[in-house]
Amino acid sequence: MQGISGIVLAGGLGRRMGGVDKGLQMLRGKAMVEHVLARLTPQVDEIVINANQNLERYGAFGHRVVPDRVGGFAGPLAGLHAGLAAVSQSLAVTVPCDSPFLASDLVARLQQHLGANDLAVAKTGDQPHPVFALVRRSVAGNLEAFLAGGGRKIDAWYASLKVVEVNFGDEADAFRNINTLEELGRA
16 A cells, blocks of 8 residues: 655634634644544654644644745645655645544545545535645645745646545534634534
């Protein structure tokens, strides 16, 4: 079986949560990113965390931390870009730091459907979840050019690639992310 790296996307500003670092917010006695790491670690060969603030705190979780290489908090694609430059495997799965209910079979199911495509993205119903994706590291140059040209929208970049959507309708809750303090309280 081909080796797979994990990239945890924790590089955002947490605007919808009042500007706090979402991955470090506590949920059931642990930082949200700890829940994500606990679910992702058994599914991959290595993990890097993409973060642009609190690098030491993220580093304390025992994985390499890489900041964006593109300035200005450019979003999840900048995190993917930094992660792809840092990982050692030819495939990488991305997950956000604010999705503590991550599917325990996420990587296996995405890999099962990847085939000859550039990436496989999770989907529930009609809703794709673009930050839950298995990506070939070979698309890094394409992504670099997209970002250098000012591109930031993940859907626009995906449109330039061969993408397969993988149905996770049976595990819709696994893709629930926590964006606000109210959602965090409910979880």
